[in-house]
Amino acid sequence: MIVENGREVVIRVRGLAKRFGSQQIWDGLNLDVYRGEILAIVGGSGQGKSVLMRVITGLIRPEAGDVSLFGHNAKTLLPQDRLDIEKRWGILFQDGALFSSLTVLQNIQVPMREHLELPQAMMDDFAFLKLTMVGLPPSAAHKFPSELSGGMRKRAGLARALALDPEIVFLDEPTAGLDPIGASDFDHLIRKLQQTLGLTVYMVTHDLDTIFTVCDRVAVLADKKIVRTGSPTELQRHPNHPWIEEYFCGERARAASPGQRARIPA
Amino acid sequence: MLKRDHQVVLPTQARAPGFRVELRGTTFRLVATGAWTVAEAAKLDAALKRLRVPIPPTPDFTGEMDIAGIAEIDTAGALLLQRTAAAWEKSGLRTRYAGATEGFRVLIEEVQRRSRAERPKLEKPSALKQFTADMTTALTGVASDAVQLTAFLGEVTSAFFRLFRQPWRFRTTSFVHHLDHAGFRAVPIIALICFLIGAVVMQQGVVQLRPFGAEPFAVNMVAILALREVGILLTAIMVAGRSGSAFTAEIGSMKMREEIDAMRTLGIDPMDTLVLPRVLALVVALPLLTFLGDIMGLAGGGLMAFAVLGLDTSNYLDKLHEAIDFQDFVAGIIKAPFAAGIIGLVGCLEGMKVEGSAESLGKHVTSAVVKAIFLVIILDAVFAMFLSGIGV
Numbered sequence: 001m002i003v004e005n006g007r008e009v010v011i012r013v014r015g016l017a018k019r020f021g022s023q024q025i026w027d028g029l030n031l032d033v034y035r036g037e038i039l040a041i042v043g044g045s046g047q048g049k050s051v052l053m054r055v056i057t058g059l060i061r062p063e064a065g066d067v068s069l070f071g072h073n074a075k076t077l078l079p080q081d082r083l084d085i086e087k088r089w090g091i092l093f094q095d096g097a098l099f100s101s102l103t104v105l106q107n108i109q110v111p112m113r114e115h116l117e118l119p120q121a122m123m124d125d126f127a128f129l130k131l132t133m134v135g136l137p138p139s140a141a142h143k144f145p146s147e148l149s150g151g152m153r154k155r156a157g158l159a160r161a162l163a164l165d166p167e168i169v170f171l172d173e174p175t176a177g178l179d180p181i182g183a184s185d186f187d188h189l190i191r192k193l194q195q196t197l198g199l200t201v202y203m204v205t206h207d208l209d210t211i212f213t214v215c216d217r218v219a220v221l222a223d224k225k226i227v228r229t230g231s232p233t234e235l236q237r238h239p240n241h242p243w244i245e246e247y248f249c250g251e252r253a254r255a256a257s258p259g260q261r262a263r264i265p266a
Numbered sequence: 267m268l269k270r271d272h273q274v275v276l277p278t279q280a281r282a283p284g285f286r287v288e289l290r291g292t293t294f295r296l297v298a299t300g301a302w303t304v305a306e307a308a309k310l311d312a313a314l315k316r317l318r319v320p321i322p323p324t325p326d327f328t329g330e331m332d333i334a335g336i337a338e339i340d341t342a343g344a345l346l347l348q349r350t351a352a353a354w355e356k357s358g359l360r361t362r363y364a365g366a367t368e369g370f371r372v373l374i375e376e377v378q379r380r381s382r383a384e385r386p387k388l389e390k391p392s393a394l395k396q397f398t399a400d401m402t403t404a405l406t407g408v409a410s411d412a413v414q415l416t417a418f419l420g421e422v423t424s425a426f427f428r429l430f431r432q433p434w435r436f437r438t439t440s441f442v443h444h445l446d447h448a449g450f451r452a453v454p455i456i457a458l459i460c461f462l463i464g465a466v467v468m469q470q471g472v473v474q475l476r477p478f479g480a481e482p483f484a485v486n487m488v489a490i491l492a493l494r495e496v497g498i499l500l501t502a503i504m505v506a507g508r509s510g511s512a513f514t515a516e517i518g519s520m521k522m523r524e525e526i527d528a529m530r531t532l533g534i535d536p537m538d539t540l541v542l543p544r545v546l547a548l549v550v551a552l553p554l555l556t557f558l559g560d561i562m563g564l565a566g567g568g569l570m571a572f573a574v575l576g577l578d579t580s581n582y583l584d585k586l587h588e589a590i591d592f593q594d595f596v597a598g599i600i601k602a603p604f605a606a607g608i609i610g611l612v613g614c615l616e617g618m619k620v621e622g623s624a625e626s627l628g629k630h631v632t633s634a635v636v637k638a639i640f641l642v643i644i645l646d647a648v649f650a651m652f653l654s655g656i657g658v
Contacts (some may be wrong), residue, residue, distance in 0.1 A: 087305075101626055118308050124306070125381075129345055132380040139386050146623055165267050165304050165340035196376045197341065198268040198369060 001071045002203055008035040010168055011056060016065030025051065027224045029065065030247065033168070038201040039193055039231075040211050042242060043221030049204045050094075052100065053170050053219070056202075057091060058082070087115050090161030095177075096153035098145040103155045105141040106180075111163040130159040133196075151182040155189075160195070171203040174216055175210050183207060187214045191264045194260075208256040210262045213264050220244055233257070268369045283310055283336075283343075287317065292327045294320045296350060299335035302343025310346050317350070319357045329354040336363025344370075344376065344377040411637070418615045419607075422545060425537040431474050435589075440543035447545075448509035449551030454557065455508070460559040463500060464492055464566025471618060472574045485571055486589035492563030493594045494657040499646060501559040502605040505552055506638035511611035513544050514634040517629045526618070545598025545610035552606035556599055597658050601649050605642045612638040614626050 002009040002095045011033040018025050025048040025264045033039055036234055041049050054060040056119040058074060067074040069085050077085070114116055118126075131141055134155040145153055154174065162171050174190065175183035181184075181230065190196045194201050205211060211218060211232050219229040232248070236257055239245035247253060283300035302310065320329070331351055333339070351361045363374060429436050471484030480524070517540055521527050526536050564586065571577040577585065616634035620627050 036635075042508050112304075116304065116308065119311065122307065122311055125345060125349075126307075126342055128383070128385055129341055129377065132383045133341070133376070141386060142388050146625070154463055165342060167267060196373050 004032065004034075007070070009033065010035050011068075012066075013052075013056065013066045014054075014068075016055065016067070017063045018027055018048065018055065018060070019063060021032075024224060029221075029225045031219055031226050031229075032047070033119045033200060033202055033220065034217075035167075036194075036198065036200070036218045038190065038214055039203070040215040040218045041221060042211065042218055042247065047221040049221055050172055053065050053172060053202070053204055054089075056090070057156050057170060061232050068148045073193045083115075087111075087164050088166055089170065090164065090166040092154065092157045092161045092172065092174060095150070096145065096157030096171045098153060098156055098160065103142050103144055104136070104148070104159075107145070107156060108163050110160065112147075127163070130162050131156075132160070133187070134159045149194045151186070154178070154186070158189075158193075161264065162197070165197065166199070167200060168200040171201065173204055173206065175205065175207045180209075183209065186210075186211075188264060190250075209251050212256050218248075221225075249255060267338050268367075269339050270370075285310075285313070287320070293330050294322075294323075294354070295330045295332050296326065298347065299337075301338040302336055302346065303338055303340045304342035306348065307342040310338060310343070312348055314346060320359065320629075322358050325358065327359060329361030331361060331363045332365050334365060335372065336365075336370070339370055339373065341373065343523060344374045345381060348374065348377050348381055352470065372607065374382070379493075379540045383563065396460075414619075415611065415615060418611055418618075419511050419538060422541055422614075425535070425542055429542070433528070435538050435636060437539055441547050442473045444544050444547035445543035445551055447512070448505065449554060450557060452505060452508055452551075456504055456555050456559055457562045459504060460500055460562040461499060461566035461569075463496055464488060464563035464568075464572060465570040467496070467607060468567040468570035469574060472570075481575060483583070483584045485567065485577070488567035488571075489564060489586050489589045490594055492567065493560050493590060493598045495598065495646070497560035497563050498556045498598045499554045500599050501552065501643070502565075502609065502642045503554065503639055505548070505567070505606070506613075506642060508633055509548060510609045510638045511631050511635050513599075513610065513613030514617040514620070514631045516539075517561035517614055518620030518630055521618060521620045522622060522624070522627060539599045540615045541610075544614055545607065548606040548610040549603050550606075552571055552609075553599055556602040560595065560598060593658050597649075597653050601646060604645055604649075608641045608645060609638045612641065613616055 002012055009032045009190065011031075012179045013029060013031040016029040017027050025046075029052070031052075041052060043049050051060060055062050056069075069077075070088065072081065072085065074082075075148050078141075091166060098104070099110065102110070105124070107128050108130050109123045113128065115238055128141065132138065136159065140148065140152060140156070145156065148156060158166070158169075158171075158174075171190070175186050178186060184247050187210050190201060190203075191197060203210075204217075205215075217229055217231050218235055220241070220243070222241065227241050228244060235244055237250055237252065238250040248257075276548050283298070283302050283306045285296055286297040288295050288297065300306075320327075329351070331347055336343070347363075351363075352359045363371070366374065468484055468488045468561065472481045475481045475484050475487075517526075517536075520540070527542075529536050529539065568577075568579065568582045571582050572579075613634050616630040616637070620630050
């Protein structure tokens with residue numbers, strides 16, 4: 001276990017480098033994710049926000065650098081240990097990435113079926129519980145993903161990510177494509193689940209409202225690395241970087257910042 | 267999962283989960299210890315199911331879930347505790363929790379609230395009902411397909427005749443593009459397949475006819491078969507698989523991305539821009555490909571005739587002359603434009619039927635190929651009857 005400033009670091013990224021073709025997207029990227037926080041990764045398009053999530057979760061291999069997951073170096077993990085770590089995280093992809101041939105309930109049960117040996121009745125109990133926890137109506141249980149709206153698909157994807165009660169969830173643009181009411185509901189949901197389940201949340205987002213209402217810390221991707229981390233208000237007050245200034249002090253950011261609206265209490 | 271000491275620095279080795287039930291005064295206590303997490307849920311579930319629900323002798327007995335010994339808990343553990351507590355409540359024990367930290371309490375209350383939600387029953391229709399419903403959809407599907415295809419044929423025909431009045435509507439570039447893709451680029455594969463089939467039929471024919479001393483007639487068989495049936499059928503099936511599916515996929519993906527709707531709102535008729543060039547290109551390309559297929563089939567037969575019968579080229583050509591005449595060739599090639607029309611229409615119509623999702627696209631591509639091949643074979647049978655009826 002890695003500890004820094006009295007807080008446990010669940011994920012530590014050091015010296016990451018990645019290029020696609022001739023384009024170097026990061027060079028020497030460092031990042032720490034602390035237990036129990038809601039961390040937002042922001043950055044301009046093409047800075048590799050989603051790619052970073054994929055590198056951390058092992059879907060893409062970096063050219064250089066180390067990723068340590070819960071204190072284990074990802075490079076030296078044996079397949080069995082890697083499986084154990086995969087049980088400890090949940091991932092929500094952009095459009096939910098639900099399996100289209102399974103109902104919502106079966107989708108939520110996939111990780112349980114894969115990793116645990118539970119009686120069917122119990123899996124049903126757990127899946128229903130997760131379903132209602134993410135705010136889906138029970139009637140959605142036996143529907144197929146194609147019968148759900150975009151917002152419901154995201155919630156169902158979140159329920160699947162939470163199926164094994166993970167310690168950390170990765171959210172890829174959780175509020176993208178939702179209407180403001182749906183997005184705001186989702187913000188509340190994330191905060192509520194984070195509190196009830198003691199989650200660590202790592203999210204890639206563009207949504208200034210989400211950042212100002214629920215995120216504890218923001219990491220800014222620019223110039224091929226994480227240029228700054230800090231609380232949203234801190235970054236807004238002292239941007240110290242042209243991109244951050246544009247992002248956090250532009251008209252949209254001023255409209256979304258806590259001066260105008262209340263933060264969901266932590 | 268929630269740990270008892272949330273910010274703990276040292277890794278706590280959570281003990282294996284367990285519980286015991288005791289009676290203290292008038293309180294039944296379930297003393298739970300260890301890690302009540304989803305990983306241990308199966309074992310806990312089995313043990314809790316064996317547990318008998320205590321029956322209070324007098325109404326002033328109460329229940330207590332003592333979770334002070336629990337080091338880790340998640341929703342699974344909370345649900346198990348909750349289930350036990352609910353069973354105790356039902357038997358008349360007022361049950362409360364003791365020893366919960368703030369985090370544990372929030373989680374347990376949330377689970378308590380959520381587990382009360384009504385569950386919908388999964389309605390499964392009976393097998394017979396399901397079967398009848400499936401049969402009905404299949405049969406009405408055939409009928410509606412026939413209607414749709416006829417209507418589509420009408421639309422395409424009217425669009426085609428409109429071209430004579432308004433020739434500038436014809437998309438030459440698109441027509442040539444599809445001629446290239448569906449016609450010219452199909453040349454190698456169709457040549458190869460017809461050549462091989464011609465050779466195989468010749469070889470098999472010789473082997474089968476040898477006991478009767480009739481192996482020279484294998485040439486007649488191959489020649490008639492290649493010109494009348496094999497050339498057109500093989501080519502049409504190949505084109506249905508190659509180009510019919512491509513038409514569906516192209517038009518279908520445009521439909522998925524609302525490009526067709528955009529066209530309509532811009533005053534562009536998809537019939538003119540998408541359907542007609544494809545269908546016309548196929549109507550031109552398929553007879554040409556069929557001609558190529560015929561020639562290659564005969565050539566394959568010739569090669570095999572040389573190998574197994576020892577016929578050289580001039581002998582083979584002489585025998586062909588005796589075996590076939592122009593009628594046989596026409597009887598085959600006349601079917602090509604009709605088959606092309608069917609493949610093009612089915613491909614485009616299935617593309618137009620694609621809805622928003624990728625699954626729907628895949629489904630329609632498959633059904634385009636299946637329907638096109640099926641209809642081509644029906645067409646072939648109809649032509650066979652018609653041609654023998656008029657004595658060709």
